[in-house]
Amino acid sequence: MISGITLAEIAALIGDVARANMLSALMDGRALTASELAWHSGVSPQTASGHLAKLSEANLVAVTRQGRHRYYRLASPEVAQAIETLMAVASFGPKRHRPAGPKDEALRNARTCYDHLAGRLGIAIADSLTANGYIVLSESAGALTDEGHRFVCSLGIDLTPERGNSRAVCRTCLDWSERRPHLAGRLGAALCTRMFDLGWVERIKDSRALAVTATGRQGLREAFGIEEPS
Amino acid sequence: MISGITLAEIAALIGDVARANMLSALMDGRALTASELAWHSGVSPQTASGHLAKLSEANLVAVTRQGRHRYYRLASPEVAQAIETLMAVASFGPKRHRPAGPKDEALRNARTCYDHLAGRLGIAIADSLTANGYIVLSESAGALTDEGHRFVCSLGIDLTPERGNSRAVCRTCLDWSERRPHLAGRLGAALCTRMFDLGWVERIKDSRALAVTATGRQGLREAFGIEEPS
């Protein structure tokens, strides 16, 4: 009860279509401007401004001023996790099936989830790492083995924590499309960043979906033994 | 966006004070009647009935008819996890400090979280198991060691999964009061059940809070090395 009040407040903030669309758009971990978020949520700039004020007052999003733009991003990984968990519940719900369009298909194939990889590609990488004994996952957690540490080093990933960053190396996150846990935490984020740096994946315009490049296909095959993910 | 719509629907359902109070009341894993839930949420029976219809249509709660009563319970552990995650986000929020009353204090000390233990007691047990090498936890996951398996057997706990139950043995759940992960999953649930069976803990009336009994204090000391948890 005591916490029920603020539980309702937080949920009510996410429970508006426009705000939910904004938060979904921010789930890829990027920071977006107020106008971009207005476009994503399908409302006018004034309305978006009001929504964003509420979201940032409640510490769901954080804002950075830069010139005449204001960049909004999710305030913390906890917020991202809460939204992802809600999406998982939503996808369990009554089977109100929307036929899966091509864009939806792209999302299921590969996408970013806050700061790490999700979709079939995310699952495939987590599976490969597990099969090779590089990580050990239980349903909602994980640990990096010594061989695993050497392996990610060989990919050019440095897991030394930044100052004051105590985030866990290896976490899992429930994938709403595959309904299985994929790799999150510092390791998940570092892998995702590295794959962008190597040019293995690219963002699909106006979407959290990702496209695997030609070099990416080769790299994924050599490093993880992953064939065409879809 | 595609899933954003139903994300908003789910969140909006939780985002009403009355419904949030109902769900909070169900977080201890018990099934409550419609009238009990009406009382918990502070609305009339008619209103509660309407709310419960919405919640069960969206598969957030499940209902069992029994005579002239209808027992409502959370539909799945995923729903419980979503609510707990939202509570964690809520407790991070702006510092709108309510002075902690005695009931609140009892909640922080020991309570049930869906089907497992939380609060200082839950943390203490998780810490003890970790310190003795019985379980290994990373921030959001965990594994039971072989010695751990023998230990819980010695407490009279059988972790053989029920038919068709593939729930993970060892998971973690972020504690909103302690802000640290405590023990969930099949192991967390089994420990909780066993402690009720042994008479170590008892429910405090009309609350998720728990009281540790005299035998409980002795048992906790002998089995886990836990002194007076508060």
Added chain:
DNA sequence: GGAACGCTTCGGCGACGGCCGAAGTGTTTC
């Protein structure tokens, strides 16, 4: 069988909150 009980459905009231047009503030560009 009738009364008490638990729960739901219906109908109408009222308020909260989302929405946009218009106008205002601060920043960049030329």
Added chain:
DNA sequence: GAAACACTTCGGCCGTCGCCGAAGCGTTCC
């Protein structure tokens, strides 16, 4: 310095949804 731009604030409109009284259905108790 003026114009263009990004964003916010204000004010008023309107729809949605939560609320309860009254009434209806099914179960249990005596």
